[in-house]
C-alpha cells in the first residue's frame with residue numbers, strides 16, 4: 001500500500017522561550033488530496049507549514065514527507081529535498097521584484113535538478129513548461145518578459161502559482177494566497193490551482209481564514225482539531 005504523502009507522529013514544537021505551540025499526535029495527507037486548513041491568527045498554521053518543509057525542526061516527534069523523515073537529513077539535504085518535492089505560494093507571493101515573470105517561474109528549476117528534469121520531460125523544455133503553466137493559469141504570454149514588480153496583484157498570484165507548480169512537486173503548499181482578491185477572483189483562481197494540481201498529481205495544502213472556500217476541497221480541518229496545545233478559544 002502507498003504511504004501517505006505527509007505523516008506527522010507525536011509532533012511537539014515550541015518557539016524559543018515560549019510555551020508549546022503545537023502538540024499534534026498524528027496527521028496525514030494523502031497523495032493527490034486537497035486539504036483546507038483553517039485556524040485563527042497566531043494559532044500556528046504558518047509554523048506547521050515551516051515544519052512540513054523542514055524549515056524548522058520539531059523538538060519532539062517526526063515529520064515524514066514521501067516516507068523520508070526530515071530530521072534524518074542534513075540541513076543542506078533538507079533544503080534540497082524541500083525544493084525537489086514542495087512548491088510554495090506565499091501570502092505576499094514573494095516574487096523577486098527585479099526578475100522577469102519567466103525568471104521567477106523558473107527559479108525552482110535552478111535549485112532543483114529533479115524539477116528541471118520533470119519540467120523538460122513534460123513540456124520539452126523549462127521554457128515550454130513555463131509558457132504552458134502561465135497559459136493554463138490565464139496569464140498573457142506577452143507578460144513573460146515583464147518585471148515582477150510591474151504586475152497587478154492577480155497577475156503576481158498566477159506567477160506565484162506557476163512557480164510553485166513547475167517541475168511537478170508532489171506537494172503544493174499555499175499560505176493565505178487569496179486574501180488580496182475579491183470573492184469571484186478567489187474562487188476562479190482556486191479552480192485553476194485545483195486543475196493544475198490534478199494534472200500534476202500534486203497534493204494541495206491550503207491555509208486560509210476564509211471559511212467560504214472550504215467546501216471546494218476534498219477535506220477541511222481546523223488546526224485546533226489536530227493540536228492538543230490549542231487554546232480553547234481556537235476550537
Ligand SMILES: Nc1ncnc2c1ncn2[C@@H]1O[C@H](COP(=O)(O)OP(=O)(O)OP(=O)(O)O)[C@@H](O)[C@H]1O
Nearest residue numbers: 015016018021039040041042043044045046047048
Ligand atoms: N520566527 C518566530 N519566532 C518566534 N515566535 C514565532 C515565530 N514565528 C511565529 N511565532 C509565534 O508563533 C505563534 C504562531 O504564529 P504563526 O505565524 O504560526 O500563526 P498563524 O496561525 O500562521 O497566524 P496568521 O494567521 O496570523 O498568519 C505566534 O504566537 C507567533 O508570535
